[in-house]
Amino acid sequence: DGGITQSPKYLFRKEGQNVTLSCEQNLNHDAMYWYRQDPGQGLRLIYYSQIVNDFQKGDIAEGYSVSREKKESFPLTVTSAQKNPTAFYLCASSPPGQGVNTEAFFGQGTRLTVV
């Protein structure tokens, strides 16, 4: 089955630790994204990548880092600099082009909790 796989589903982090969230897609999509979801806040863009070895900051990139070494993979690292990391993190991908069918497909999310 084609899709986006995020792991782990639940993640607990101690204060001061860096953690990495995994996102893999087998849809052959060029573009990948990371969103953060907080209650009542909708989805906010952290980072996005339109092509391998290139990525751009979104609206709330501070305290996060990403890499895009392979087309299929776009891991997100939540660093100790992120002061309020507890949230639901969503990875998405989309095919190339600007046509009407260039929708974003989402993974099932990773819930990160700081303990």
Place this chain on the structure above:
Amino acid sequence: QQQVKQSPQSLIVQKGGISIINCAYENTAFDYFPWYQQFPGKGPALLIAIRPDVSEKKEGRFTISFNKSAKQFSLHIMDSQPGDSATYFCAARHSGAGSYQLTFGKGTKLSVIP
């Protein structure tokens, strides 16, 4: 600055009724307006989408109405069912070169009661 404003924040509708969720935007560079449905603990899934050159799009019980001059669009769910209970997000995509990211509204939690 919130670029897509969504209302209401929550909505309770009786089974069989019509659910209406509204969104408004300011940026005229948006060129694609999808709606996503999200169940608790799951990722959002595309429900229906519209381009600004179309005033209405219907898929089953779901209809998007689009008013380009007013920069508003809305989702109508006809014959609402308990299984429609979820959080709904409107979104807009910027048409800038090489830009694919979506700007989301804050979401509407819909509860359909029997």
